[in-house]
Amino acid sequence: MPHEHKILRVAFQGETGAFSEEAAVHLLGEKIETVPRPTFEALFSSIAGGLADYVLAPIENTLAGSVHRSYDLLLESNLYVVRETISPIIHNLIALPGANFEQIASVESHPVALAQCESFFRAHPQIRRVASLDTAGSVRDVISAGDPSRAAIAGKRAAEIYGGKILREHLEDHCENWTRFLLLSAAAEISEHADKLSLVLHLDHKPGALKRALDVFAARGINLLKIESRPIPGHPWEYRFYLDLQTSLNDAQTQQAFEELRSSARELRVLGCYPSHKTQAAEKARLQS
Amino acid sequence: MPHEHKILRVAFQGETGAFSEEAAVHLLGEKIETVPRPTFEALFSSIAGGLADYVLAPIENTLAGSVHRSYDLLLESNLYVVRETISPIIHNLIALPGANFEQIASVESHPVALAQCESFFRAHPQIRRVASLDTAGSVRDVISAGDPSRAAIAGKRAAEIYGGKILREHLEDHCENWTRFLLLSAAAEISEHADKLSLVLHLDHKPGALKRALDVFAARGINLLKIESRPIPGHPWEYRFYLDLQTSLNDAQTQQAFEELRSSARELRVLGCYPSHKTQAAEKARLQS
Numbered sequence: 001m002p003h004e005h006k007i008l009r010v011a012f013q014g015e016t017g018a019f020s021e022e023a024a025v026h027l028l029g030e031k032i033e034t035v036p037r038p039t040f041e042a043l044f045s046s047i048a049g050g051l052a053d054y055v056l057a058p059i060e061n062t063l064a065g066s067v068h069r070s071y072d073l074l075l076e077s078n079l080y081v082v083r084e085t086i087s088p089i090i091h092n093l094i095a096l097p098g099a100n101f102e103q104i105a106s107v108e109s110h111p112v113a114l115a116q117c118e119s120f121f122r123a124h125p126q127i128r129r130v131a132s133l134d135t136a137g138s139v140r141d142v143i144s145a146g147d148p149s150r151a152a153i154a155g156k157r158a159a160e161i162y163g164g165k166i167l168r169e170h171l172e173d174h175c176e177n178w179t180r181f182l183l184l185s186a187a188a189e190i191s192e193h194a195d196k197l198s199l200v201l202h203l204d205h206k207p208g209a210l211k212r213a214l215d216v217f218a219a220r221g222i223n224l225l226k227i228e229s230r231p232i233p234g235h236p237w238e239y240r241f242y243l244d245l246q247t248s249l250n251d252a253q254t255q256q257a258f259e260e261l262r263s264s265a266r267e268l269r270v271l272g273c274y275p276s277h278k279t280q281a282a283e284k285a286r287l288q289s
Numbered sequence: 290m291p292h293e294h295k296i297l298r299v300a301f302q303g304e305t306g307a308f309s310e311e312a313a314v315h316l317l318g319e320k321i322e323t324v325p326r327p328t329f330e331a332l333f334s335s336i337a338g339g340l341a342d343y344v345l346a347p348i349e350n351t352l353a354g355s356v357h358r359s360y361d362l363l364l365e366s367n368l369y370v371v372r373e374t375i376s377p378i379i380h381n382l383i384a385l386p387g388a389n390f391e392q393i394a395s396v397e398s399h400p401v402a403l404a405q406c407e408s409f410f411r412a413h414p415q416i417r418r419v420a421s422l423d424t425a426g427s428v429r430d431v432i433s434a435g436d437p438s439r440a441a442i443a444g445k446r447a448a449e450i451y452g453g454k455i456l457r458e459h460l461e462d463h464c465e466n467w468t469r470f471l472l473l474s475a476a477a478e479i480s481e482h483a484d485k486l487s488l489v490l491h492l493d494h495k496p497g498a499l500k501r502a503l504d505v506f507a508a509r510g511i512n513l514l515k516i517e518s519r520p521i522p523g524h525p526w527e528y529r530f531y532l533d534l535q536t537s538l539n540d541a542q543t544q545q546a547f548e549e550l551r552s553s554a555r556e557l558r559v560l561g562c563y564p565s566h567k568t569q570a571a572e573k574a575r576l577q578s
Binding site: 041060061062063064065066068069110111115118129131132133174176178207208210211214215217218221223224225226227228229230231233234235236237239246 | 354358503513526
């Protein structure tokens with residue numbers, strides 16, 4: 001992040017108070033300007049539209065898995081991955097400051113958040129679930145409505161921002177609920193600590209094509225951290241592969257692997273080369289000590 | 290499907306009129322009893338609960354990609370894949386019989402359906418999007434409310450069932466919008482025409498493990514049709530792999546491959562062996578000619 005002289009504008013998907021905004025502040029500190037964007041499409045076009053310097057996009061959750069929309073739009077937007085960060089997702093039941101748990105008759109949130117609190121709803125069958133477009137936006141709506149029988153499920157930041165009261169914490173079914181976010185930029189910045197590389201491959205639609213592509217990395221001792229397949233619109237049952245590799249663009253073996261792959265793949269695009277969350281945390285600790 | 294003497298009960302997720310119900314009728318004919326289930330959890334437990342003989346679950350869409358929840362619950366439920374079917378997803382704008390398009394002020398549907406009609410909403414910025422829990426359920430709500438300014442996005446079957454009027458057809462952004470469904474049973478039935486095999490692998494969390502597993506099949510000329518990775522709850526950043534292979538359980542090479550894999554994989558489970566959609570269609574055509 002070289003622009004220390006001006007306030008960085010970081011766009012995120014959702015309303016003010018969203019989990020993504022929490023993650024942006026956690027990664028870059030309180031001095032940034034966070035820019036809420038209503039949809040993933042609006043998020044990924046916010047740098048080109050002059051609204052933000054960076055985009056923070058959720059890419060994967062340890063329970064829900066990959067965030068498909070982010071994978072697709074990362075490819076379309078031509079943005080580069082410059083950092084990653086990992087945040088815990090803690091679901092809170094948030095209501096009016098004067099409300100009691102016993103009064104709550106309905107709980108609103110995004111369907112994904114509602115689905116992650118299945119055991120809470122099973123334990124309280126009298127509470128009705130209401131779908132909404134946004135977690136933090138649900139808190140805003142509940143508070144502005146002034147109805148003590150309504151509550152929302154969202155992160156702590158949303159309660160703070162909209163003046164809601166947290167009635168229950170940790171509504172999520174599983175405790176190991178983490179989301180990995182990518183910080184995206186219009187320019188490829190490669191940190192000297194970069195040790196993780198994300199790329200996308202469009203292989204020939206032939207038997208064995210994926211296996212041969214993985215061979216190219218394995219033969220050079222390059223470790224595959226994650227593989228994600230995504231459909232190719234307009235070509236039913238063909239897939240693009242997104243790979244995360246434990247390596248850097250500066251690595252000679254990696255460059256050789258790319259050369260070999262380029263001769264056979266229809267498309268090979270590097271999405272970014274950046275320090276892994278772990279490496280970044282270690283570097284931060286080193287600088288602070 | 291051997292039980293010709295009684296009416297088959299087939300469970301699907303959603304309200305009466307859902308896309309999944311359309312697909313069940315398309316696969317098995319009008320003589321089945323379709324059983325609507327409110328959630329994916331309720332769907333996958335409907336055979337064990339005595340509510341249904343089969344379950345039809347969406348597993349992948351050509352635009353949205355894999356249906357994560359189905360992959361996860363397929364594993365948990367211990368059901369077997371006995372058929373697959375592929376249906377087009379056509380989004381319709383449905384309103385009261387007396388309504389006109391010009392009157393429509395808000396459109397409700399499941400957030401995924403709303404997101405697949407992005408260009409429609411961009412072209413009509415005066416129309417408000419409203420999230421709901423279900424596509425067909427939105428049609429029911431709009432009709433029962435009797436408000437001509439409300440419309441819903443859903444399949445044709447929902448309009449027929451609830452007496453709605455289709456104001457616009459094909460609201461979807463992309464024409465190649467197909468969903469692949471799996472028919473699930475409590476017992477493994479292997480058709481003589483089976484030529485597709487689905488399995489799940491839990492590999493050691495070691496560099497190169499996936500590549501070695503794919504080698505086992507590739508070395509025997511067994512074609513990989515699809516690979517899907519899913520997070521393992523409680524083990525952040527570790528993945529299970531779901532593979533679709535172009536082969537049959539009766540194939541000797543496949544049995545050898547399984548033996549080799551079982552010595553190294555933590556888990557290998559066959560989810561089903563069934564005729565591919567194409568093979569099934571060809572067989573149906575042969576029987577009817």
